[in-house]
Amino acid sequence: MQEKKLPQLVKGTRDFDAAQILKRSYLFDHIRQVYQSYGFTPLETPALEYISTLLGNYGTDGEQLIFRILNSGDFLAEVTDPTAYTNYKALLPQIADKGLRYDLTVPLMRYVATHHHELVFPFKRYQIQPVWRADRPQKGRYREFYQCDADVVGTSSLLIEAEILSMVHEVLARLGITQFTIGLNHRAILNGIVTLMGEGDRVNEFCIVIDKLDKVGKEKVIQELITKGFASTALEKFSFIFDLQGSNQHKLQQLSEHLADSDLGLQGVQEIQQILRRVDAMGISDKNISIEPSLARGLSYYTGTVFEVKLQAVDIGSVAGGGRYDNFAAAFGLTEMTGVGLSFGVDRLYVAMESLGLFPQETCISTQVMVTNLDEEAEKIALSIIPQLRKNGLSVELYPEPANLKKQLSYANKKLIPFVVMIGEEEKQADQFRLKDMHTGAQTLHTQQELISFLCGA
Amino acid sequence: MQEKKLPQLVKGTRDFDAAQILKRSYLFDHIRQVYQSYGFTPLETPALEYISTLLGNYGTDGEQLIFRILNSGDFLAEVTDPTAYTNYKALLPQIADKGLRYDLTVPLMRYVATHHHELVFPFKRYQIQPVWRADRPQKGRYREFYQCDADVVGTSSLLIEAEILSMVHEVLARLGITQFTIGLNHRAILNGIVTLMGEGDRVNEFCIVIDKLDKVGKEKVIQELITKGFASTALEKFSFIFDLQGSNQHKLQQLSEHLADSDLGLQGVQEIQQILRRVDAMGISDKNISIEPSLARGLSYYTGTVFEVKLQAVDIGSVAGGGRYDNFAAAFGLTEMTGVGLSFGVDRLYVAMESLGLFPQETCISTQVMVTNLDEEAEKIALSIIPQLRKNGLSVELYPEPANLKKQLSYANKKLIPFVVMIGEEEKQADQFRLKDMHTGAQTLHTQQELISFLCGA
Numbered sequence: 001m002q003e004k005k006l007p008q009l010v011k012g013t014r015d016f017d018a019a020q021i022l023k024r025s026y027l028f029d030h031i032r033q034v035y036q037s038y039g040f041t042p043l044e045t046p047a048l049e050y051i052s053t054l055l056g057n058y059g060t061d062g063e064q065l066i067f068r069i070l071n072s073g074d075f076l077a078e079v080t081d082p083t084a085y086t087n088y089k090a091l092l093p094q095i096a097d098k099g100l101r102y103d104l105t106v107p108l109m110r111y112v113a114t115h116h117h118e119l120v121f122p123f124k125r126y127q128i129q130p131v132w133r134a135d136r137p138q139k140g141r142y143r144e145f146y147q148c149d150a151d152v153v154g155t156s157s158l159l160i161e162a163e164i165l166s167m168v169h170e171v172l173a174r175l176g177i178t179q180f181t182i183g184l185n186h187r188a189i190l191n192g193i194v195t196l197m198g199e200g201d202r203v204n205e206f207c208i209v210i211d212k213l214d215k216v217g218k219e220k221v222i223q224e225l226i227t228k229g230f231a232s233t234a235l236e237k238f239s240f241i242f243d244l245q246g247s248n249q250h251k252l253q254q255l256s257e258h259l260a261d262s263d264l265g266l267q268g269v270q271e272i273q274q275i276l277r278r279v280d281a282m283g284i285s286d287k288n289i290s291i292e293p294s295l296a297r298g299l300s301y302y303t304g305t306v307f308e309v310k311l312q313a314v315d316i317g318s319v320a321g322g323g324r325y326d327n328f329a330a331a332f333g334l335t336e337m338t339g340v341g342l343s344f345g346v347d348r349l350y351v352a353m354e355s356l357g358l359f360p361q362e363t364c365i366s367t368q369v370m371v372t373n374l375d376e377e378a379e380k381i382a383l384s385i386i387p388q389l390r391k392n393g394l395s396v397e398l399y400p401e402p403a404n405l406k407k408q409l410s411y412a413n414k415k416l417i418p419f420v421v422m423i424g425e426e427e428k429q430a431d432q433f434r435l436k437d438m439h440t441g442a443q444t445l446h447t448q449q450e451l452i453s454f455l456c457g458a
Numbered sequence: 459m460q461e462k463k464l465p466q467l468v469k470g471t472r473d474f475d476a477a478q479i480l481k482r483s484y485l486f487d488h489i490r491q492v493y494q495s496y497g498f499t500p501l502e503t504p505a506l507e508y509i510s511t512l513l514g515n516y517g518t519d520g521e522q523l524i525f526r527i528l529n530s531g532d533f534l535a536e537v538t539d540p541t542a543y544t545n546y547k548a549l550l551p552q553i554a555d556k557g558l559r560y561d562l563t564v565p566l567m568r569y570v571a572t573h574h575h576e577l578v579f580p581f582k583r584y585q586i587q588p589v590w591r592a593d594r595p596q597k598g599r600y601r602e603f604y605q606c607d608a609d610v611v612g613t614s615s616l617l618i619e620a621e622i623l624s625m626v627h628e629v630l631a632r633l634g635i636t637q638f639t640i641g642l643n644h645r646a647i648l649n650g651i652v653t654l655m656g657e658g659d660r661v662n663e664f665c666i667v668i669d670k671l672d673k674v675g676k677e678k679v680i681q682e683l684i685t686k687g688f689a690s691t692a693l694e695k696f697s698f699i700f701d702l703q704g705s706n707q708h709k710l711q712q713l714s715e716h717l718a719d720s721d722l723g724l725q726g727v728q729e730i731q732q733i734l735r736r737v738d739a740m741g742i743s744d745k746n747i748s749i750e751p752s753l754a755r756g757l758s759y760y761t762g763t764v765f766e767v768k769l770q771a772v773d774i775g776s777v778a779g780g781g782r783y784d785n786f787a788a789a790f791g792l793t794e795m796t797g798v799g800l801s802f803g804v805d806r807l808y809v810a811m812e813s814l815g816l817f818p819q820e821t822c823i824s825t826q827v828m829v830t831n832l833d834e835e836a837e838k839i840a841l842s843i844i845p846q847l848r849k850n851g852l853s854v855e856l857y858p859e860p861a862n863l864k865k866q867l868s869y870a871n872k873k874l875i876p877f878v879v880m881i882g883e884e885e886k887q888a889d890q891f892r893l894k895d896m897h898t899g900a901q902t903l904h905t906q907q908e909l910i911s912f913l914c915g916a
Contacts, residue, residue, distance in 0.1 A: 007571050038848070047558075067527050068528045072525075076549065110465040111473055159856060159859075393495070395496070398617060400580055401617075
């Protein structure tokens with residue numbers, strides 16, 4: 001047997017213990033409940049997808065972060081071109097045809113493409129599963145993390161956008177988060193601006209740069225655009241977006257004026273107006289919604305609305321985001337199949353909840369009653385009474401060995417078990433049980449029936 | 459952009475739709491509740507583990523089934539020996555240092571090894587997560603499947619074995635499965651037998667063959683042992699195990715007689731007796747437990763008790779299994795750290811539940827109320843009333859577009875939505891809502907308040 005290194009957690013991944021799982025479940029459950037209340041039903045897809053499914057959707061940078069799985073057995077057997085050994089990129093497709101799920105949208109598209117004959121459209125699904133990215137691990141960035149997605153495929157109705165904005169409000173309200181901003185934009189507005197700049201074929205390039213506004217500021221964005229060869233006269237045509245002020249309605253009006261010569265841009269403005277009208281009809285104020293014409297959501301598959309949710313009290317980037325994607329489905333052979341989605345990132349939400357003290361002070365998932373194990377006879381008595389406690393829904397454990405009492409109580413103490421039942425000589429004689437409240441230290445004697453009533457009523 | 463193949467599900471993996479997820483959750487929830495009621499707390503570990511952690515635990519055959527993940531970036535950069543290109547086994551460790559979780563026991567050991575200073579022992583954890591095996595896909599065998607494990611690390615008390623047997627009873631009882639057999643054996647009994655045969659150093663070889671008894675029968679097992687060079691005189695020493703009859707106590711007595719000259723064998727018998735005594739003290743009859751001295755659980759890490767659970771009514775192999783492993787932890791630098799565990803396989807349990815008709819007839823997770831969308835005015839009314847229904851816990855959706863009524867009702871029908879609310883001209887005039895019971899077809903008119911009371915009371 002080869003010598004073992006001390007085992008380690010893979011860098012960028014995490015174990016979750018009982019306390020963390022309890023809190024994470026709190027987030028998952030609330031998100032799931034909201035998604036379900038809007039008529040979304042669950043879907044789960046496998047961790048593995050074919051590389052051919054994954055590629056072509058995330059841009060060159062994204063694709064480099066896909067974890068690739070070596071073909072089974074002699075993976076070199078199918079290498080047809082040995083010169084590939086000098087070039088890992090050429091070798092890759094010959095030795096690895098599968099990869100790990102990188103997001104939940106591509107698996108959804110694959111699912112819809114495979115099942116579109118039997119699905120009922122519009123298809124509303126939610127999916128809460130981990131995804132994997134071979135990112136350089138750093139604080140708050142993990143190689144395995146959960147996404148909580150809700151998507152609707154098969155309708156261009158802007159009602160869905162309004163409902164998604166409503167779901168964001170609902171999830172955050174249920175979690176107790178009141179201070180947040182949903183940045184909202186439309187790709188058509190960006191397209192309109194770039195077209196007016198006379199750079200209509202460089203929308204993606206423009207979006208990548210403008211998307212950094214939040215991080216690097218106005219000056220650096222302009223500098224980078226100039227470096228990239230955008231004419232400074234063209235830049236004047238969009239600089240108004242830095243100065244938009246006032247209410248959403250006021251911003252939209254200003255946008256309409258600047259985009260008067262762009263039908264596309266105006267369409268974007270109108271669609272946002274329609275969405276806001278519906279949000280209003282749902283009784284939701286737009287005070288947490290902010291039109292942000294610089295929001296692009298990077299180089300991605302979005303074609304319509306895009307949005308990003310940030311918390312005011314905690315500076316951790318966006319906790320949710322999404323938008324409408326029209327051409328995405330086309331890559332999977334689905335024409336005229338527009339999609340729109342929302343994704344919550346549980347890790348950032350977790351950090352925010354912790355820092356705002358919003359997780360409920362529930363006791364951790366743990367044993368509620370421990371029965372001591374002092375000798376064979378006491379163990380036998382314990383074994384006969386414990387099933388009755390468990391039947392009443394209590395979590396009960398019997399200390400597994402007749403160790404000394406101090407050790408057993410210390411175990412209960414460390415595990416924060418609130419009640420300990422002791423069966424010593426005295427108790428056996430009297431046919432009773434001694435109950436210790438580990439919080440107060442108080443000890444009381446009970447008959448079996450009293451004990452069951454007390455603990456199961458507690 | 460490269461041409462896309464029609465996307466496909468990776469062979470041996472599965473998507474799960476809402477109905478399947480509901481049923482699988484039913485299994486997970488029951489197993490989780492039982493584990494928790496015995497004082498187990500949850501743990502989750504990442505999908506990725508270092509190959510160095512995974513290797514050395516599953517035997518040669520098992521190790522070939524580990525999915526290996528290519529190192530990120532230029533994975534050829536660290537290939538020091540180019541002759542490795544002619545031998546994939548030599549190349550493997552140079553280009554892939556991570557793999558996918560193969561079971562939940564090795565990650566547990568890695569976790570315990572890393573955290574043993576802060577954990578409270580005995581450490582009782584349960585873990586419900588998928589594992590991956592690069593097996594040849596076939597009916598009922600998947601490359602991604604869930605395991606539901608409960609393990610106790612850090613006590614040699616046989617009480618744990620008794621509690622595990624009790625948990626098996628409890629889980630199956632809660633699921634409504636009454637006809638099952640827990641085959642129970644002890645590796646010391648097998649070791650004793652092989653030692654009496656004079657082949658003490660070939661226990662693993664013997665176990666692999668004898669483990670097939672169930673599948674191939676007595677004759678073939680004996681034949682294979684002879685082929686492998688076990689002397690036929692030696693074989694006489696163990697053939698008695700084929701003839702064991704009667705109650706568990708009777709079988710144990712016969713085993714004691716045959717193993718009279720093996721202290722090890724006798725110890726195994728005694729341990730099983732102690733376990734059965736405790737099971738009895740818990741008020742559980744041993745009618746579902748069967749001593750099976752040929753049960754070996756393959757070539758694996760078990761050193762003490764081993765058990766396997768089969769259902770009488772459904773021939774699908776074992777739905778659960780487990781045992782005690784002493785040396786396993788040692789491979790992770792943990793000496794004197796014995797472990798014992800139970801694992802439920804949800805896929806086989808699912809098949810069994812389906813075939814026995816034991817899943818509850820719950821309605822599928824779906825929308826409870828759909829509101830039709832006939833025109834802009836009706837949509838606005840709908841948007842104002844829907845939040846009140848959702849607040850009351852109902853799952854409600856508004857049809858996203860003003861399509862014709864027939865199409866909208868057909869959508870509701872296909873999605874098995876029980877109630878549809880319609881807001882037509884007549885209803886708008888009268889300030890009322892028309893409610894259609896999709897099951898009976900009955901239509902009734904309601905004021906807003908009546909509608910809310912009716913649906914939320916329903």
